[in-house]
Amino acid sequence: ATASKPTTNGKQAARLRFEDVFETLRNEIIADFASKGMPEDAVEWYKRSLNYNTPGGKLNRGLSVVDTVRILKGSDLTEEEYFKSALLGWCVELLQAFFLVSDDMMDNSVTRRGQPCWFRVDGVNMLAINDSFMLESAIYFLLRKHFRQDACYVDLLELFHDVTYLTEMGQLLDLITAPEDQVDLSKFSLERHRLIVVYKTAYYSFYLPVALAMHMSGIPVSQGSFKPYDAAKDILIPLGEYFQVQDDFLDFAGTPEQIGKIGTDILDNKCSWCINTALAVATPEQRALLDENYGRKDSAKERKVKEIYEELDMRGRYAKYEEGAYKKIIGLIESVPETPTADGSPVLKREVFKAFLDKIYKRTK
Amino acid sequence: ATASKPTTNGKQAARLRFEDVFETLRNEIIADFASKGMPEDAVEWYKRSLNYNTPGGKLNRGLSVVDTVRILKGSDLTEEEYFKSALLGWCVELLQAFFLVSDDMMDNSVTRRGQPCWFRVDGVNMLAINDSFMLESAIYFLLRKHFRQDACYVDLLELFHDVTYLTEMGQLLDLITAPEDQVDLSKFSLERHRLIVVYKTAYYSFYLPVALAMHMSGIPVSQGSFKPYDAAKDILIPLGEYFQVQDDFLDFAGTPEQIGKIGTDILDNKCSWCINTALAVATPEQRALLDENYGRKDSAKERKVKEIYEELDMRGRYAKYEEGAYKKIIGLIESVPETPTADGSPVLKREVFKAFLDKIYKRTK
Ligand SMILES: [Mg+2]
Ligand SMILES: [Mg+2]
Ligand SMILES: [Mg+2]
Ligand SMILES: [Mg+2]
Ligand SMILES: [Mg+2]
Ligand SMILES: [Mg+2]
Numbered sequence: 001a002t003a004s005k006p007t008t009n010g011k012q013a014a015r016l017r018f019e020d021v022f023e024t025l026r027n028e029i030i031a032d033f034a035s036k037g038m039p040e041d042a043v044e045w046y047k048r049s050l051n052y053n054t055p056g057g058k059l060n061r062g063l064s065v066v067d068t069v070r071i072l073k074g075s076d077l078t079e080e081e082y083f084k085s086a087l088l089g090w091c092v093e094l095l096q097a098f099f100l101v102s103d104d105m106m107d108n109s110v111t112r113r114g115q116p117c118w119f120r121v122d123g124v125n126m127l128a129i130n131d132s133f134m135l136e137s138a139i140y141f142l143l144r145k146h147f148r149q150d151a152c153y154v155d156l157l158e159l160f161h162d163v164t165y166l167t168e169m170g171q172l173l174d175l176i177t178a179p180e181d182q183v184d185l186s187k188f189s190l191e192r193h194r195l196i197v198v199y200k201t202a203y204y205s206f207y208l209p210v211a212l213a214m215h216m217s218g219i220p221v222s223q224g225s226f227k228p229y230d231a232a233k234d235i236l237i238p239l240g241e242y243f244q245v246q247d248d249f250l251d252f253a254g255t256p257e258q259i260g261k262i263g264t265d266i267l268d269n270k271c272s273w274c275i276n277t278a279l280a281v282a283t284p285e286q287r288a289l290l291d292e293n294y295g296r297k298d299s300a301k302e303r304k305v306k307e308i309y310e311e312l313d314m315r316g317r318y319a320k321y322e323e324g325a326y327k328k329i330i331g332l333i334e335s336v337p338e339t340p341t342a343d344g345s346p347v348l349k350r351e352v353f354k355a356f357l358d359k360i361y362k363r364t365k
Numbered sequence: 366a367t368a369s370k371p372t373t374n375g376k377q378a379a380r381l382r383f384e385d386v387f388e389t390l391r392n393e394i395i396a397d398f399a400s401k402g403m404p405e406d407a408v409e410w411y412k413r414s415l416n417y418n419t420p421g422g423k424l425n426r427g428l429s430v431v432d433t434v435r436i437l438k439g440s441d442l443t444e445e446e447y448f449k450s451a452l453l454g455w456c457v458e459l460l461q462a463f464f465l466v467s468d469d470m471m472d473n474s475v476t477r478r479g480q481p482c483w484f485r486v487d488g489v490n491m492l493a494i495n496d497s498f499m500l501e502s503a504i505y506f507l508l509r510k511h512f513r514q515d516a517c518y519v520d521l522l523e524l525f526h527d528v529t530y531l532t533e534m535g536q537l538l539d540l541i542t543a544p545e546d547q548v549d550l551s552k553f554s555l556e557r558h559r560l561i562v563v564y565k566t567a568y569y570s571f572y573l574p575v576a577l578a579m580h581m582s583g584i585p586v587s588q589g590s591f592k593p594y595d596a597a598k599d600i601l602i603p604l605g606e607y608f609q610v611q612d613d614f615l616d617f618a619g620t621p622e623q624i625g626k627i628g629t630d631i632l633d634n635k636c637s638w639c640i641n642t643a644l645a646v647a648t649p650e651q652r653a654l655l656d657e658n659y660g661r662k663d664s665a666k667e668r669k670v671k672e673i674y675e676e677l678d679m680r681g682r683y684a685k686y687e688e689g690a691y692k693k694i695i696g697l698i699e700s701v702p703e704t705p706t707a708d709g710s711p712v713l714k715r716e717v718f719k720a721f722l723d724k725i726y727k728r729t730k
Contacts (some may be wrong), residue, residue: 126471137530165502
């Protein structure tokens with residue numbers, strides 16, 4: 001049976017409960033730091049960095065660890081189960097904080113989540129590099145403190161190592177494909193776009209939260225010939241790809257009211273699904289115009305690119321892409337066996353993936 | 366029996382053999398990266414970063430892992446033992462590469478190991494941040510590939526996590542105490558200097574290589590009431606402190622022929638042992654001159670600071686410090702029991718620490 005969608009109030013309560021756990025974890029991180037004899041100015045610095053960079057986002061990744069643990073259990077979580085799943089959720093948010101603080105420096109960005117990027121805060125500058133490192137290290141401090149005795153401990157460590165590395169690979173690809181200050185559309189392609197999206201976003205945003213929840217729930221690596229983590233990856237990576245294509249499309253087609261910001265992918269020379277789709281079907285004349293107008297920090301040039309997108313029926317192409325992606329993912333979800341295991345080990349459930357897909361399909365923000 | 370000091374040729378041969386292992390490891394890292402469908406330009410980028418940033422230093426940290434494993438075994442290593450201890454040594458060098466690439470950005474440095482800092486290489490810039498991340502991630506890739514089946518695997522992972530985090534704490538302390546562009550000697554003190562040195566340098570340079578070798582050699586956490594890793598830490602942290610005080614002193618007193626470079630700590634506003642010692646004993650007049658002349662990127666002002674150091678008998682103070690540190694460390698080394706264990710588990714040896722101390726005591730370069 002599919003759980004009914006949480007109400008807005010239920011969602012808000014879930015978020016508040018999750019945010020409470022952050023307070024506890026941040027206090028643990030800071031208490032450990034202070035216990036090493038660190039002086040007050042250092043303690044204050046670290047606390048400010050943790051508070052500025054970790055909460056404040058949509059928290060979808062972190063909350064999805066808790067949601068997945070609950071779906072896999074099939075009933076309400078105990079206090080301890082809730083705390084530990086929320087802790088894993090905050091570890092995903094810390095990993096994201098590590099990536100975002102550094103990504104903003106590499107992209108020379110101005111704002112993040114409605115406030116100045118951390119490196120632009122007065123007195124921070126290049127110290128933000130080391131602050132990003134400490135956000136990453138806090139993950140392993142928390143895992144050690146709370147999961148060391150658990151059978152899944154090494155699996156959790158390896159999962160974080162693997163996904164971190166894969167995300168860094170995607171970041172490298174993105175940086176050498178679409179430098180912030182140098183337009184060269186000949187480096188772009190739909191295949192390059194897919195690689196960047198899968199490595200830079202899909203692993204840590206979609207696979208990581210679910211795989212963490214699966215490990216915490218005791219789902220083993222093999223159940224006979226069925227490999228639950230491979231099955232999860234086979235669904236969540238295409239789901240993450242679809243999510244990012246949608247994000248790219250909404251950057252072009254969504255209204256500011258819908259997406260809560262003004263799209264800047266064209267101005268910023270982003271290796272977006274839209275430009276790569278356009279490049280794949282453009283006439284030589286259209287291509288020349290794209291080369292001339294893409295990534296130029298000039299709103300007249302941006303408008304020209306948008307005109308070409310409309311000429312090429314980007315909206316129709318996206319609608320077609322979305323239907324195809326949705327059907328493919330539904331098919332993958334339905335191939336998850338859900339058969340009870342001989343040894344009674346916990347079973348992967350289709351509902352885990354449906355919950356993700358429902359949040360994404362035909363969203364307009 | 367103390368092993369006789371290796372000859373210059375023996376040292377050179379040891380270094381060449383160790384460097385050969387890097388080729389193998391780098392090829393494994395790159396093969397894994399390429400196997401994920403990464404395009405040629407990304408593969409070339411990563412290979413260039415690994416080659417530019419990992420070898421090329423003195424390799425003392427990496428080589429000391431191999432030396433320590435050999436001392437603990439008490440006889441020559443098999444091919445496999447050599448390879449695995451060298452691999453751990455290269456993991457220390459990768460960790461150091463991660464720290465140095467990012468430290469040079471945070472310090473706005475110009476050269477490193479006789480070549481431009483990586484972020485100053487044409488076309489690199491801020492991408493160096495992500496490159497430093499990948500150097501760190503390569504550590505966990507190598508450990509997983511070669512140590513996953515070993516009993517010490519989790520200990521190795523936790524040791525790298527801990528020491529990385531402690532080093533980042535030291536880096537934070539250093540950055541907020543002695544910003545590259547803002548002189549404020551009231552933030553300095555010998556206690557602050559000690560904290561920075563212990564966290565930023567001693568853990569990863571001295572404790573990490575020995576503790577890795579101890580884990581690989583199968584030395585347990587407890588042997589009755591004796592705690593080998595605590596004992597190692599109690600010796601190696603003061604040893605690292607002594608090493609850094611010496612480094613700070615030689616930056617002032619060593620000739621360029623001795624130290625292979627021109628000291629710049631005074632010009633660069635470094636929180637050095639010399640300035641902290643001077644601040645502790647300066648008259649109000651001398652203190653005013655130090656405030657006026659320290660960290661000013663001006664060679665006349667640097668000369669003035671050096672005059673005050675001489676007035677304050679910095680050379681005599683250092684000689685006294687060195688004798689005290691040496692005696693204290695010798696005493697700690699001699700308290701290592703070396704008693705054979707009831708269960709036959711491998712025993713920590715004084716020779717491990719003597720080998721370090723011999724390399725450092727009264728060195729002039
Ligand atoms: Mg960015
Ligand atoms: Mg970016
Ligand atoms: Mg976007
Ligand atoms: Mg530096
Ligand atoms: Mg520095
Ligand atoms: Mg120095």
